[in-house]
Amino acid sequence: MDKKKKRNSQSKKIFIGLILGIVVGILLHTLVPDSHFKNDILIDGIFYTIGQLFIRLMQMLVVPLVFFSIADGCRNIGDTETLGKVGVRIVAYYLLTTALAIVVALSLASLIRPGKGMNMSIGDQSFEAVDTDISLVDTILDFVPTNPIEALATGNMIQIIIFAVLVGLLIASMEDRLITLGNIVTEMNDLMMGMTMWVMKLAPVGVFFLIARTFSNLGFDAILSMLSYMGSVLGSLVAQLILVYMLLLSLFVRVNPFKFIKKYAPVMTFGFSTASSSATVPLNINTLEEMGVDRKISSFTIPLGATVNMDGTAIMQGVAVIFISNAYGITLSPTDFLTVILTATIASVGTAGIPSVGLVTLSMVLESVGLPVEGIAIIMGIDRILDMARTTVNLSGDAVGTIIVANTVSAFDKNKFNS
Numbered sequence: 001m002d003k004k005k006k007r008n009s010q011s012k013k014i015f016i017g018l019i020l021g022i023v024v025g026i027l028l029h030t031l032v033p034d035s036h037f038k039n040d041i042l043i044d045g046i047f048y049t050i051g052q053l054f055i056r057l058m059q060m061l062v063v064p065l066v067f068f069s070i071a072d073g074c075r076n077i078g079d080t081e082t083l084g085k086v087g088v089r090i091v092a093y094y095l096l097t098t099a100l101a102i103v104v105a106l107s108l109a110s111l112i113r114p115g116k117g118m119n120m121s122i123g124d125q126s127f128e129a130v131d132t133d134i135s136l137v138d139t140i141l142d143f144v145p146t147n148p149i150e151a152l153a154t155g156n157m158i159q160i161i162i163f164a165v166l167v168g169l170l171i172a173s174m175e176d177r178l179i180t181l182g183n184i185v186t187e188m189n190d191l192m193m194g195m196t197m198w199v200m201k202l203a204p205v206g207v208f209f210l211i212a213r214t215f216s217n218l219g220f221d222a223i224l225s226m227l228s229y230m231g232s233v234l235g236s237l238v239a240q241l242i243l244v245y246m247l248l249l250s251l252f253v254r255v256n257p258f259k260f261i262k263k264y265a266p267v268m269t270f271g272f273s274t275a276s277s278s279a280t281v282p283l284n285i286n287t288l289e290e291m292g293v294d295r296k297i298s299s300f301t302i303p304l305g306a307t308v309n310m311d312g313t314a315i316m317q318g319v320a321v322i323f324i325s326n327a328y329g330i331t332l333s334p335t336d337f338l339t340v341i342l343t344a345t346i347a348s349v350g351t352a353g354i355p356s357v358g359l360v361t362l363s364m365v366l367e368s369v370g371l372p373v374e375g376i377a378i379i380m381g382i383d384r385i386l387d388m389a390r391t392t393v394n395l396s397g398d399a400v401g402t403i404i405v406a407n408t409v410s411a412f413d414k415n416k417f418n419s
């Protein structure tokens with residue numbers, strides 16, 4: 001009970017940090033004239049430094065936490081059969097929901113038609129499709145690290161996951177010879193969890209400074225001219241959250257989806273403020289545990305999802321394709337739509353969940369159907385706010401998938417969820 005109260009007050013504090021940040025940011029932007037003090041000392045000095053310090057503390061946890069929690073989780077699961085089941089199910093869920101997300105986005109954007117009448121021209125450049133950089137073979141080969149130390153040092157999530165799974169499974173199978181190593185893995189995992197809790201105490205302050213800076217930098221004129229684009233992205237994100245995720249939770253797990261939103265809100269607030277699903281991994285795993293998901297499952301599926309499952313990002317890319325094709329007056333064929341669904345799904349695999357990464361992979365999606373990449377410049381100015389919103393959907397998708405899959409292998413405690 002005491003613990004629950006504490007948790008509630010912590011989520012309230014994070015939420016208050018968010019609201020205060022928005023208010024202070026907007027007031028600074030609208031009421032305080034530009035000056036050296038406001039721009040350099042306050043916004044890009046104090047706000048930036050404290051916000052980034054907080055993000056870096058979270059990032060500091062990601063690699064060791066992912067490695068030790070997966071190794072420990074696999075050691076505990078022990079049998080490869082359950083792990084295989086979880087792996088296949090979660091990957092199928094991730095791919096299907098991403099494809100579904102793009103379909104939602106393409107449909108809604110085709111109705112709203114953002115960018116219509118903008119009459120952008122790209123001079124005498126041709127529209128011919130350029131070879132995309134995404135190769136399926138390279139993506140698959142890249143799953144296996146040739147040097148695990150390098151994978152850890154560069155934070156290559158999929159490679160870290162593969163290596164950690166093997167370490168965990170082998171410790172389990174060589175149990176009698178690797179007692180000390182097994183204990184070290186478990187204790188390191190406990191240490192990283194403790195550190196996560198400690199860093200999270202700073203979350204309300206971190207969130208305040210991150211958000212205040214974003215909102216004080218945002219130009220409202222830029223937002224106004226891009227309203228139909230932003231509306232299409234936000235509308236599709238809400239549709240994915242409410243129609244797809246909530247429906248999946250009710251259908252497959254038979255729990256109250258609103259309860260999910262209520263309990264999961266701190267993670268969403270955090271993802272919104274940092275615009276990074278990778279930095280949110282520790283909090284995501286912790287919160288899901290409090291909601292009844294066994295860590296053995298979430299410590300594997302959440303870091304994986306932060307890398308390969310980006311439904312919100314895919315939605316932005318689907319809408320951006322329609323927006324740019326409308327703005328430049330280029331008509332897309334049904335095959336182009338299929339290409340977009342495929343490329344955007346593949347593009348989200350293997351890119352880390354960090355701020356703005358969706359804009360980078362968007363260039364591949366645009367190239368795959370021969371749309372001008374310089375179209376990205378039009379949407380860049382307001383991307384930060386959409387990045388925050390789509391990151392929230394990215395993490396929620398990972399969490400919903402984790403609950404669904406955990407439920408299929410009896411690793412989800414419904415009573416704990418409902419309590």
Ligand code: ASP
Nearest residue numbers: 276277313353354357358
């Ligand atoms: N910021 C997003 C994430 O971390 C990725 C993106 O769409 O840019 O999930």
